Amino acid sequence: MVETFPVTKHKNTVQLAGFGLGLFLFPWVAQRIPYLDHYMDVMVFVGIYSIMTIALCLLMGYAGQISLGHASFFGLGAYISGVITTKYGLNPWFCLVVGMVVSAAVALAIGAPSLKLRGHYLAMATLAFCIIITIIFNETMAVTGGPDGLAFIPGIGIMGYALDSVVKYYYLVWGVVFVVLLVCLNIIRSRVGRALRSIHGSELAASAMGVNVAKYKIWVFVLSAVLASVAGSLYAHYLNFINPASFDLFVSIKLLIMIILGGMHSLWGAIVGAALVTFLSYEWLQYFEEAEVMIYGAIVLLIVIFLPGGVVSIPEKVGSLWRR
Amino acid sequence: MEEITLASQLLQYTITGITIGSIYAMVAIGFNTIYNVTEAINFAQGEFVMLGGLVMVFFRVTLNIPVVFSLPLTILVVTTVGILLDRLAIRPIRKPSVLVMVIATIGASFLIRGAAMFIWGKNPFDLPPFSGRNPMTFWGAVVQPQALWVIGFLVVVVIVLTLFFDRTIMGKALRACAVNPNASSLVGINVKYMILVSFALSAAIGALGGIVITPISLMEYxxxxxxxxxxFSACALGGMGSFSGAIIGGLIIGLIESLGAGLISSGYKDVFALLVLLVVLFVKPSGLLGSVEVSKIRKF
Structure with missing residues (x-):
């Protein structure tokens, strides 16, 4: 089976500039249109999820591995930030870094043994990991507050300037997204990116060409775990409240759905997918309550069968129909 | 009242463990049936068990049909769901890589779970046991009669499947697909049809597991x-694709879970099975009975 990837030779300067400008102007527009002003709040969550999906897209779309444990790294970041800042009053930025280090170590411990093997052992290992972490969050009441969650997490500031409004936090989160996107777009175009694509194409061929398959897969897994932890810290300081349900297996699968829906082989798709699923679950599907599970299932099946390239492949498909 | 000794407690946990382990073994056999033909893990396997329990509740309790008729009816309904899953979700995929099939079965499991919630709501349902609720006692340990049904049905499933795979043409064709799908299609085996059969078979096994466990542990969506x-942990422990491995793995996972919950901590009950899974993956990824050579050429 041969899969072709869109090889991006040109630098995405135009798209990036447009994307950045759009993000910069969005608050200005949204705050002037009634009914849209609360979209700012949703957009903060879109940003937080995008930080995770961009890196996860590298892992799934390029290294060809499924992780069902990213909600746990998200949770590790959130709980490390939440617990240390509320119990010991340390600087939130310091806690964010602690979360990154811990997540990297955990990801290495889980990823290294399972990624050295061929096949999808990572999916199984992370599945088990995710459920274990959720149970630990629920059971260690003294530290995490158990199922009731952890409240009164302080906000975050830069050099004494408190990011105390939605708009300020919006700029912080999307600033991080922009940097992550920039870095990951560069990774794809670099030697590492070509190696990752070759692994997805054929592990055997890649290793025959001298690509250290295991090393690259572990590297991407650890990177995506660290970014998920950053997203978790930002989430905790934004909401000021966390509970285990925000980091369970369902969230891991939601991240998966974001990537499938947006388009597995495109980093832009990761952001589009994060936006669509976040708006679906925070806004459009609220009336369905728990039945949203069914709608997500239907979306996944429809995408997998009829639109394997995800939403970002629609323009291309329409274009090819037009030319015919 | 008898005195509760450690020995009788241990015996109690062992019996509970074997009962629940039999169900895990049935789920693991279902996994293996599909895995052997498609090399993908069907993440909707658990939903077959859930459906088995709830459909049986509908026939047995709501419509009050005797067990002799409601049991085959339930298996028929869930098998139909399994066939539909293959026809509507798996077969239409144009580029069926393992990654895509795993994602599709996750989507399907969400769909089935959501539908079950619509139909039955969120409350757990009870089912009358097949032969009364009068517990028997062995050396201080209490045994539900239903536990014997569970273990008995596992034995029946194993015997029937062994005969099916060894003695029938279709069983042999399924095994051929497991070894090499391309070569099988060259000798005239319809691989697509075999995938359908494997989904139907594993749905039927899952449904049976759900039917027999519901009187003991209730069932919800x-x-x-x-x-x-x-x-899945049972599967990995026994070795992916191995039927005897699935049974041994299932029983061991059930025992570890029951002993761990009883002796160490019930709050962490679910952690024990998963820790076993992690340890197996890291120490001996081919499982107890799986061969290293086979696991090297596998895609999953």
Whole structure:
């Protein structure tokens, strides 16, 4: 089976500039249109999820591995930030870094043994990991507050300037997204990116060409775990409240759905997918309550069968129909 | 009242462990049936068990049909769901890589779970046991009669499947697909049809598991995911694709879970099975009975 990837030779300067400008102007527009002003709040969550999906897209779309444990790294970041800042009053930025280090170590411990093997052992290992972490969050009441969650997490500031409004936090989160996107777009175009694509194409061929398959897969897994932890810290300081349900297996699968829906082989798709699923679950599907599970299932099946390239492949498909 | 000794406690946990382990073994056998033909893990396997329990409740309790008729009816309904899953979700995929099939079955499991919630709501349902609720006692340990049904049905499933795979043409064709799908299609085996059969078969086995366990542990719409994970741990422990491995793995996982919950901590009950899964993956990824050579050429 041969899969072709869109090889991006040109630098995405135009798209990036447009994307950045759009993000910069969005608050200005949204705050002037009634009914849209609360979209700012949703957009903060879109940003937080995008930080995770961009890196996860590298892992799934390029290294060809499924992780069902990213909600746990998200949770590790959130709980490390939440617990240390509320119990010991340390600087939130310091806690964010602690979360990154811990997540990297955990990801290495889980990823290294399972990624050295061929096949999808990572999916199984992370599945088990995710459920274990959720149970630990629920059971260690003294530290995490158990199922009731952890409240009164302080906000975050830069050099004494408190990011105390939605708009300020919006700029912080999307600033991080922009940097992550920039870095990951560069990774794809670099030697590492070509190696990752070759692994997805054929592990055997890649290793025959001298690509250290295991090393690259572990590297991407650890990177995506660290970014998920950053997203978790930002989430905790934004909401000021966390509970285990925000980091369970369902969230891991939601991240998966974001990537499938947006388009597995495109980093832009990761952001589009994060936006669509976040708006679906925070806004459009609220009336369905728990039945949203069914709608997500239907979306996944429809995408997998009829639109394997995800939403970002629609323009291309329409274009090819037009030319015919 | 008899005195509760450590020995009788241990015996109690062992019996509970074997009972629940039999269900995990059935889930694991279901996994293996599909895995052997498609090399993909069917994440909706747990939903078959859940459906088996709830459809049986509908026939047995709501419509009051005797067990002799409601049991085959339930298996028929769930098998139909399995066939539909293959026809509507798996077969239409144009580029069926393992990654895509795993994602499709996750989507399907969400769909089934959501539908079950619509139909039955969120409350757990009870089912009358097949032969009364009068417990028997062995050396201080209490045994539900239903536990014997569970173990008995596992034995029946194993015997029937062994005969099916060894003695019938279709069983042999399924085994051929497991070894090499391309070569099988060259000798005239319809691989697509075999995938359909494997989905039907594993749905039927899952349904049976759900039917026999519901009188002991009740059943609700969201039980499937955890059952699938445990069955999966059993599968990995025994060795992917090995039927005897699935049974041994299932029983061991059940025992570890029951002993761990009883002796160490019940809050961490679900952690024990998963820790076993992690340890197996890291120490001996081919499982207890799986061969290293085979696991090297596998795609999953």
């Amino acid at each position: 969201d039980r499937g995911a955890m059952l699938a994970v445990k069955g």
